[in-house]
Structures are given as C-alpha cells and as structure tokens.
Amino acid sequence: MFRKTLSFVRMGAQNLLAYKFEISLFTIISFLSLSIYYFLWHTIYSYSNTTLVSGFTFSQLMGYYILTNFAGAYFWSDMDSRISDRIRDGKLIVDLARPATLLKTFVATEIGQTLFVLAVQTAPIIIMGVLLFNLRAGSLLSLVLSIISFSIAILLSMIFVFFVGLSSFWLTRYHGVRYARSALTWILCGGVFPLAFLPQFWQKILIILPFQHFVYTPIQIFLGGYTSITALELIGLQIMWLVIFYGLVKLAWPRAMAKFSAAGG
Amino acid sequence: MAPVIEVKDLKKSFKTYHRGAGLLEAFKSLVARKHKLVYALKGVSLKVEKGEILGLIGPNGAGKSTLIKILCGVLYPDSGSAKILGFNPWEDRIKYVQNIGVVFGPQKSQLNWDLPAVDTFFFIKELYEVPSKEFGKRLAYFSKLLNVEDLSKRPVRNLSLGERMKCDLIAALLHNPKLVFLDEPTVGVDLISKERIHEFIHKVNKEEGTTFIVTTHDMSDIEKLCKRIVVINKGLAVYDGPLATLKSKFKEKHLEIKLTEKGKPFSFKGCKVLEQKDIILRIEVNTNLQNIEAVMHHILSNYKVLDITITDPEIEEVIKKIYRK
Ligand SMILES: Nc1ncnc2c1ncn2[C@@H]1O[C@H](COP(=O)(O)OP(=O)(O)O)[C@@H](O)[C@H]1O
Ligand SMILES: [Mg+2]
Numbered sequence: 001m002f003r004k005t006l007s008f009v010r011m012g013a014q015n016l017l018a019y020k021f022e023i024s025l026f027t028i029i030s031f032l033s034l035s036i037y038y039f040l041w042h043t044i045y046s047y048s049n050t051t052l053v054s055g056f057t058f059s060q061l062m063g064y065y066i067l068t069n070f071a072g073a074y075f076w077s078d079m080d081s082r083i084s085d086r087i088r089d090g091k092l093i094v095d096l097a098r099p100a101t102l103l104k105t106f107v108a109t110e111i112g113q114t115l116f117v118l119a120v121q122t123a124p125i126i127i128m129g130v131l132l133f134n135l136r137a138g139s140l141l142s143l144v145l146s147i148i149s150f151s152i153a154i155l156l157s158m159i160f161v162f163f164v165g166l167s168s169f170w171l172t173r174y175h176g177v178r179y180a181r182s183a184l185t186w187i188l189c190g191g192v193f194p195l196a197f198l199p200q201f202w203q204k205i206l207i208i209l210p211f212q213h214f215v216y217t218p219i220q221i222f223l224g225g226y227t228s229i230t231a232l233e234l235i236g237l238q239i240m241w242l243v244i245f246y247g248l249v250k251l252a253w254p255r256a257m258a259k260f261s262a263a264g265g
Numbered sequence: 266m267a268p269v270i271e272v273k274d275l276k277k278s279f280k281t282y283h284r285g286a287g288l289l290e291a292f293k294s295l296v297a298r299k300h301k302l303v304y305a306l307k308g309v310s311l312k313v314e315k316g317e318i319l320g321l322i323g324p325n326g327a328g329k330s331t332l333i334k335i336l337c338g339v340l341y342p343d344s345g346s347a348k349i350l351g352f353n354p355w356e357d358r359i360k361y362v363q364n365i366g367v368v369f370g371p372q373k374s375q376l377n378w379d380l381p382a383v384d385t386f387f388f389i390k391e392l393y394e395v396p397s398k399e400f401g402k403r404l405a406y407f408s409k410l411l412n413v414e415d416l417s418k419r420p421v422r423n424l425s426l427g428e429r430m431k432c433d434l435i436a437a438l439l440h441n442p443k444l445v446f447l448d449e450p451t452v453g454v455d456l457i458s459k460e461r462i463h464e465f466i467h468k469v470n471k472e473e474g475t476t477f478i479v480t481t482h483d484m485s486d487i488e489k490l491c492k493r494i495v496v497i498n499k500g501l502a503v504y505d506g507p508l509a510t511l512k513s514k515f516k517e518k519h520l521e522i523k524l525t526e527k528g529k530p531f532s533f534k535g536c537k538v539l540e541q542k543d544i545i546l547r548i549e550v551n552t553n554l555q556n557i558e559a560v561m562h563h564i565l566s567n568y569k570v571l572d573i574t575i576t577d578p579e580i581e582e583v584i585k586k587i588y589r590k
Contacts, residue, residue, distance in 0.1 A: 006394030011377070013386075016377035018420075094337040098392065099363040180520045212533075261341040264279035265334060 004100060008017035012112025027121045031071050033236040034125070037065045043189070054196045061194070064219060068191050073117045073213040074154045075189065076182060079110045080165030084174035093265050103249055107158045107167075114154060132252045138224015145231045145251045146222035157214040159245045169256040190216030196225075212240040267351075269444055269476045270313040270336070277306040277331055292486035305331040306342070307500035313478065315443075318470055320491035320508070321480040327497040329480040330370065333448045335365050336478070350443060361392065364438035366445040371426055371452050374433050382417040382424075382432035386439060393440035400439065407435045410465045417512060423476065427454040438469060445469075447479045451486050463489040516552040521545075522564060523572040533563050544571070 016023065045051070045058045056064065082105060086092040087148035095105050129135035137143035164181050186192065186210035195206055195216050206212050217238060221231045280300045289497055290378035305328045313319050321329050334340040336347065338354030338361050347354055390400045408414045411431040416424060424432065430450060433502060437445060447466075447504045451459050467490065469475050479490060487494055492513065497502035504511060524544040528540075531538050535555025540547040546568075552562050557575070564570060 003574055004392055007388050010391070011388045012382055014380055015377065026360070091373055093334060093337075093339040093369055096358070096364050097337050097365075097367050097369070097375075099359050101359065251500055258341070262280045264281075264331075265340055 002090050005104060008100070008105060008108030009112035009115070011230060012109035012114075013116040014112075016113050016116045020133055023117070023121050026117075027124060030072075030121070031124055032067055033168040034062075034069065038062060048168070050107055054194065056194065057128045058198075060223065062133040063129055063135040063223065064194055066125055066133065066135055068224060069198065070118070070122050070150065071127050071150075071153070071189075071219065072116045072191065075157050075186065075191065075214055077110055077114075077158065077161045078178075079106050079158065079161050079179065080178050082106070083162070083165040083172065084168035084171075084178075087168055087260070090265060092260065101253075103159070103253070106162055107155075107254060110158050110161075111154065114158075123159045135170070137222050141228055142221055142224045142231070145228065147217050149231070149235050149238060152235065153214055153218045156238060156242045156245065159208070159242065159249060160214070163245055163249050163252065164257045167258045177190035185211050185214070188212070189214045190219070194220075210245070213238045266315060267348075268312045269315050269317075269488065270290040270311060270347070270478075270530045272309065272311040272336070272347045273345055274347075274352070275306050275309045275332070275335060275347065276304075276343045277328075277335060277340070278302040278304045278343055292356050296436060306335075307498055309497070309500070309502050311495065311502065311505075312434070315476055316470065316474045317493060318466065318477040318479065318490050320487045320494040321478060321497060322482070322494055323497035324478075328500045329497055331499065333367075333446050333480060337451050338362060338447055346378070353455065363440075364443055365440035366440070368430070368433045368437050368447045368450055370450075371430060374421070374429055375436055376421045376429065376432055378422050379420060381419055382421055382436070383412075385421075385432075385436055386417070387438055395440050399441070403439055404435070406494065406578065407438065407465070410468060411435065411461055426452075427458040430454055431462065438475075442475065444476045445478070447477065449480055451481060451483050459483075459485065460489075462472070466490055516533060518550045518552060518557055519576045520548050520550060520557075520564075521559065521574045521576070522547075522568070522570055525569040525571050528568040534537065535558060536560060 041053075041058060041061055045053065051057055053061070085094075086095060092102075095102060098105065099177065100108075126135070137146065161181070164177065165174075167177055171177065188206060188209065190212055195203060195212055198206070213234070217234045220226060221234065279302070279513070281303055282300050288327060306511075309328070309332060321332065323329050331340070335342050336349060336357040338352075341355045348362065350364050350439060352364075354361050358465070376382050377388075389395070390397070397404075408417060411434065413428065413431050416428050417432055417435075421429060421432070434447075437447075452464060452575065454462065463486070466477055466479070470477055477490075479486065481487060484588045491508055493506065494504070494508050495502050519539070522545075524546065525543070527543055528546070529549060531541055533548075535553075536547070537549045537551075538547070539549055550557055564573070
C-alpha cells in the first residue's frame with residue numbers, strides 16, 4: 001500500500017530532476033521577488049518612522065516572506081493543469097489503467113515534486129533568512145507544532161488543487177480557472193501580506209474560509225504568533241478542512257468519471 | 266476453466282458537441298450546445314480462453330480502441346456486461362488493472378517522456394510490488410528479446426517510434442499480467458522491429474500462458490500472431506473465427522506490374538483492372554476463377570515487364586467485402 005504511494009512520490013521527484021534549469025530559474029525569481037518585498041517594506045517602515053506594523057518588526061516581516069516562499073513551493077502547484085493536459089491529450093486513460101485512485105496518483109506525484117523543490121530550490125532561501133533576518137521558530141514547541149501544521153497544509157493544499165482540477169473534466173479550457181485559483185487564493189492564504197494586516201472584519205471572514213490554513217496558519221505557528229492552545233485549535237481546523245475536501249473529492253469523482261466516460265476519454 | 270474474458274452485448278455511445286463554422290455559430294453554441302451521439306459499439310459479445318492470442322481487426326473508426334478501453338475498465342459502457350479474470354473491469358477497476366497489462370497505442374505511451382525508460386520500469390516495479398529478483402530477471406530477459414538494453418537508458422523523447430513501442434511493451438509486461446491488451450502495437454514500426462515484437466509476444470504467450478488481445482491494421486501481425494480473429498466493423502463483430510477460414514473465403518490476389526513501356530489495355534478472364542496508367546498496371550485476380558500462373562503467363566507473353574509484385578489485398582478491402590456479404 002505504502003510502497004505504491006512511494007512509487008509515485010519518487011516518480012514526482014525524478015520528474016523534476018529532468019528540469020534542473022527551471023529549478024535554478026525559480027530560485028533566482030524567488031530571490032528577486034523577495035528583494036522587491038525587501039525594498040518596498042523598507043521604504044514603508046522608514047517613511048512611517050515605526051518599528052512595528054501590525055505587530056511585525058521589519059525583520060520578522062522578512063522572515064514571514066521567506067516562509068511564504070517556502071509555502072509557495074507546495075502552493076504553486078501545477079497539478080490541476082497537468083490533469084487538464086492529460087484529459088486533453090487523451091492520456092488520462094493511461095493513469096486510469098494503473099492500480100491506484102487518480103487522487104493518489106496525482107497527489108503522491110505532486111508530493112514527490114514538492115519535497116524535491118523544498119530541498120533544492122527553497123533551502124538556499126531559508127538559509128538566507130536564518131543568516132540575514134534572524135529567522136527562528138518562536139520556541140521549540142512552535143517548531144514542532146508548525147512541522148505538523150505544514151505537513152497538513154501540504155496535503156490540504158494538494159487535495160484542494162486536485163478538487164479544483166476536477167472541474168477540467170467539464171471544461172474545454174481550464175487555464176482560466178487555474179489562474180484564478182492560484183492568484184486569488186494566494187492573497188487569501190496570506191501569501192502577499194500577513195492576514196493580520198487586514199481589518200478585523202476581513203479577518204473574521206477569512207477565518208471561516210479554508211485558505212489561510214494553506215499558508216498563513218503554519219507560518220504563524222512557526223513564528224510563535226499563537227498560544228499553543230490556539231495553535232492546536234487551528235491544527236484541528238486544518239484537519240477538518242482536509243476531511244471536508246477529501247469528502248468533496250470522493251463526491252465529485254464518480255461524476256467526473258461519468259463525464260469522462262461519456263465524452264470518450 | 267472459466268474463460269479469461271466473457272463479454273456480452275457491449276454498447277457504447279459518445280456525446281459529441283457540434284457547432285457550425287463562424288463566429289455567430291460560436292455564440293449560439295454558448296447558449297445551447299447541441300450534442301449528438303456517436304455509436305461506437307453496437308452490441309459486441311466476446312469470449313476468450315486462457316492463453317489465446319486474439320486479433321481484433323477492422324477499419325479506422327470501427328470501435329476497436331473503444332472496446333479495448335472498456336475492457337481495461339477506463340471507460341464505462343452504456344450497457345452490456347463483462348467478466349474478465351473474475352472482475353467487472355469498470356466497477357472493480359483498481360483491483361482489476363493490477364492483473365492486466367496495456368499498451369493504448371503509440372500516442373498514449375505510459376513512459377515518462379523526459380526520463381529514460383528504465384525509470385518508468387522501476388516505477389512499475391514499485392507500483393505493482395514486483396519482487397526485486399523477479400523484476401531483474403524479467404527486465405533482463407525482455408530487454409534482450411527486444412534488443413533494447415541500451416535504448417532504455419536514453420530519455421524516451423529521443424527514441425524512435427518503434428524503440429518506444431518496444432519499451433512500452435516491456436512496461437506493460439513487467440508485473441507478469443495474466444492478460445495483455447495491445448492497441449496497434451506495430452503502427453509505424455520498421456520490419457525488423459516488427460518481427461522482434463511478434464517473436465516477443467509469441468514467447469511470452471508460450472512461456473507464461475499470457476492471454477493477448479491485439480488490435481491491428483497489419484495483416485502480417487495477424488498472420489504471425491493469431492489463430493483466431495474478430496473483425497469489427499461499425500461497432501459490430503462481423504466475423505469471429507479462425508484466420509484460416511476467413512482467408513479461404515477470399516481468393517483475391519493483387520498483382521502490381523511495372524512495364525518497360527506502355528502496353529495495350531488489359532483484359533483477362535477472372536481479372537479486374539484496378540488501375541492502368543502509363544507503365545503501371547494493377548489488377549485483382551479472383552483465384553476461384555483463374556489461377557495465378559495463367560495470369561502471369563498471359564502478362565509475360567503480352568507485355569514487356571520490368572517488375573511484378575503479388576500481394577494479398579489490404580485488410581480493409583477484405584473487411585469491406587465481409588461487411589457487404
Ligand atoms: N472521444 C470521442 N468522442 C466522440 N467520438 C469518438 C471518441 N472516440 C472515438 N469516437 C468515435 O467512435 C468510433 C470508434 O472509434 P475507435 O474505437 O477509436 O475506432 P478504431 O480504434 O477502431 O479506429 C469512431 O467513429 C470515432 O470517431
Ligand atoms: Mg484505434
């Protein structure tokens with residue numbers, strides 16, 4: 001059982017090995033976008049003559065952005081586009097002829113890619129954060145809790161992407177959905193700025209949505225932004241969303257397959 | 266022993282959406298999409314015993330690939346039933362496919378495009394939980410049979426169609442499936458590779474008792490591999506039986522003659538002129554009415570011949586004739 005899953009994970013990592021150039025390109029782009037955030041916020045902090053914005057010091061905020069970069073490694077998934085491509089070029093039947101659910105096939109492959117990206121592409125950025133911006137976990141406990149929270153976030157974000165990707169069974173062109181999915185949710189996740197910067201009203205709305213649990217929750221747990229009780233509650237919510245999206249996938253899958261079968265594969 | 270495959274009255278239609286050409290039609294289709302049903306299978310029944318190599322032949326669009334997809338469990342039929350290796354393919358898909366091997370044709374390779382084929386082989390080893398020792402033995406043996414020992418270490422995108430097909434065949438057989446589906450395994454494959462593939466299928470069939478279902482256009486595949494064939498046309502199985510019986514019904518041979526100079530119009534008993542243009546002469550001989558030696562003799566004594574080739578009629582023409590009967 002586990003061996004099967006691992007076989008997809010390994011294949012995913014191998015896939016990426018074939019794209020060494022792109023990986024190094026992404027590392028460079030990450031450095032660039034981080035330096036844009038650096039200059040932008042540097043200006044804001046010095047002009048407004050403060051050391052704290054919504055409770056973040058400048059270097060804490062930089063630490064936050066470095067962690068969003070880490071989260072981006074799993075969040076910026078192209079799994080849904082791959083599903084849509086497989087449907088369009090008729091190769092989904094090859095995936096279906098393998099002894100695994102499509103969910104497992106795609107999510108496990110994606111996890112393999114992600115672990116590879118985290119190891120190769122994101123590691124240098126994390127090291128930079130530790131050296132330059134004093135990036136540290138809030139405490140040992142917050143480190144442990146954030147590892148749990150990040151692991152769930154990775155799975156949650158992938159099941160979410162798979163679920164959205166299932167819509168490509170109905171759509172002839174999926175790329176618009178994908179674009180909306182990544183751009184919109186990245187903001188709601190806290191990828192562009194910490195959600196604490198938002199007015200209370202918006203924060204209250206976001207708390208009932210799943211998105212912050214993809215990125216914001218594990219980062220804040222890591223940085224020690226919550227008490228352990230709150231952190232555990234948030235992890236509980238993450239698990240709840242995991243179960244909900246898993247249920248949604250299970251619900252949607254037979255319909256997707258029926259649609260696929262009627263269209264002829 | 267129960268048959269490996271028992272399929273009854275499979276029917277399958279596809280929904281296709283149509284629209285006329287032009288911008289206005291495109292807008293109309295946004296509001297109301299008209300769909301039309303294409304009937305790909307109109308009631309196919311089939312029984313296959315263990316260890317058979319069954320040839321599925323038929324013209325383009327006959328429904329062969331659709332049948333294969335349903336038998337592999339990746340498409341649902343509209344109606345009909347199937348029991349394959351004790352499973353219902355589309356209801357028990359995940360358990361069922363563990364026991365089969367498939368090649369869905371040259372466009373739908375299961376090899377990872379950017380990686381060497383061996384990487385896919387190792388992936389399959391893990392996915393199907395093949396014991397290491399058995400895996401090593403099978404891979405070495407198959408690679409030798411198909412002569413791909415070096416090829417499988419190059420990225421798949423750098424392989425020729427035939428080389429890729431050979432690797433795909435290996436991938437489909439590594440986990441020792443009891444039943445293997447091959448959809449057009451020899452399209453675009455050169456003669457030598459084709460022979461290797463035939464030999465490979467024969468060996469595996471003999472040594473492991475593997476049942477094969479092979480679709481093809483190529484008469485040589487059928488002649489080399491299959492004792493029994495099923496002819497599919499327009500979604501129906503129009504013939505099911507030994508190849509020999511089918512062939513004995515068709516006594517036509519084709520002659521293609523190249524002349525050194527233009528000759529007089531051809532006419533001879535039992536012969537039909539398919540084409541006569543300048544120095545090219547193509548005729549069909551009905552061997553029930555006329556023997557081929559007599560025709561050759563007639564030609565050689567009346568024309569200045571550069572070259573003569575004798576061929577069986579194309580499989581499509583044979584099938585068209587079955588269908589007309
Ligand atoms: N996805 C599809 N959508 C609509 N029609 C299809 C689809 N796939 C196949 N068909 C139609 O079904 C018929 C059978 O096709 P197929 O099984 O591919 O034939 P074969 O493999 O014998 O060439 C053809 O008329 C083909 O046009
Ligand atoms: Mg076909």
